[in-house]
Amino acid sequence: MDAPPNALDRTRAFLRDHLALPTADAHHLPGSPHRFADGGQYRVEIPSVEGPAALRAVYETADALDVPVHRVSQGSGIMLLTDDELDEMAALGAQRGIEVSLFVGPRAGWDTGAMSYTAAGRVVAPKIRGMDQLVHAVEDVRRACEHGITSVLVTDEGLLWVLDAMKRAGELPSELIVKGSVMMGASNPVSIRLLADNGMTTFNVPTDLSLAQLAAIRQATTIPLDIYIEVPDDIGGFIRHYEIAEIIRVAAPVYVKFGLRNAPNIYPSGSHLEATAVALTRERVRRAKLGLDLLHRLDPSAVMSPLPTHAEPAR
Numbered sequence: 001m002d003a004p005p006n007a008l009d010r011t012r013a014f015l016r017d018h019l020a021l022p023t024a025d026a027h028h029l030p031g032s033p034h035r036f037a038d039g040g041q042y043r044v045e046i047p048s049v050e051g052p053a054a055l056r057a058v059y060e061t062a063d064a065l066d067v068p069v070h071r072v073s074q075g076s077g078i079m080l081l082t083d084d085e086l087d088e089m090a091a092l093g094a095q096r097g098i099e100v101s102l103f104v105g106p107r108a109g110w111d112t113g114a115m116s117y118t119a120a121g122r123v124v125a126p127k128i129r130g131m132d133q134l135v136h137a138v139e140d141v142r143r144a145c146e147h148g149i150t151s152v153l154v155t156d157e158g159l160l161w162v163l164d165a166m167k168r169a170g171e172l173p174s175e176l177i178v179k180g181s182v183m184m185g186a187s188n189p190v191s192i193r194l195l196a197d198n199g200m201t202t203f204n205v206p207t208d209l210s211l212a213q214l215a216a217i218r219q220a221t222t223i224p225l226d227i228y229i230e231v232p233d234d235i236g237g238f239i240r241h242y243e244i245a246e247i248i249r250v251a252a253p254v255y256v257k258f259g260l261r262n263a264p265n266i267y268p269s270g271s272h273l274e275a276t277a278v279a280l281t282r283e284r285v286r287r288a289k290l291g292l293d294l295l296h297r298l299d300p301s302a303v304m305s306p307l308p309t310h311a312e313p314a315r
Contacts, residue, residue: 164199
């Protein structure tokens with residue numbers, strides 16, 4: 001007598017046959033066949049680099065510890081950097097050929113609404129609140145592009161859709177990188193594919209996804225995934241150094257990110273917090289050194305994207 005069909009089989013069959021999606025988390029942990037265009041499996045990102053002084057500290061510490069850096073990102077927002085600071089961030093990035101990704105400034109959590117301050121409503125804090133704020137956010141991106149910034153961080157699906165339309169219309173540079181923040185929260189292959197289909201070029205997955213969940217996401221999209229190896233306290237506080245080799249193997253191409261546990265959240269940052277921001281940045285680079293040294297012991301065959309050949313120390 002035939003066994004009765006599994007109650008989930010019809011849904012899994014539809015996902016597989018009609019949508020070309022994985023039918024479950026990939027518990028068998030297949031290796032990813034995908035790579036960056038340069039052949040690399042992974043690149044290194046230092047997050048929360050809150051201005052030119054912090055970016056210079058990245059370079060100085062990276063040189064001292066021999067840590068490769070492909071990208072830095074910032075969280076306080078474009079709108080909280082002066083024109084001169086934007087110019088300097090762009091120039092410092094160009095000096096070494098690294099990507100400087102700046103957060104879009106306007107967001108509900110900094111607006112006058114009350115929901116984002118409630119226990120259940122904090123999920124809306126990184127989103128765009130109202131059409132006026134969406135216009136403000138687009139202008140924040142325009143200003144960054146005018147000062148030579150080529151990568152922006154977004155947390156709102158509507159803003160993503162508009163930016164993609166503007167790129168296609170020639171209103172924004174076609175090469176603009178639109179990076180999805182960890183605060184966007186998409187946690188499954190379908191949601192992340194939807195973001196990619198609407199213009200997301202690289203996405204920071206939530207910090208607590210298992211290897212099987214990451215492997216399933218990789219089956220649904222080829223865009224780079226940005227994955228915290230060490231996670232700030234307010235988004236989990238995990239230290240996943242011993243998973244770094246497997247994360248790269250199953251999820252390539254990935255940006256491995258080194259946040260910092262047991263550190264204050266300094267958003268929005270500024271000159272009043274500059275010394276703290278610089279100190280935290282130096283320790284993030286040191287944590288990257290620890291993580292990469294362990295990676296080399298666990299899997300010396302992992303392939304890193306090459307750094308630009310014109311890289312030189314900051315002056």
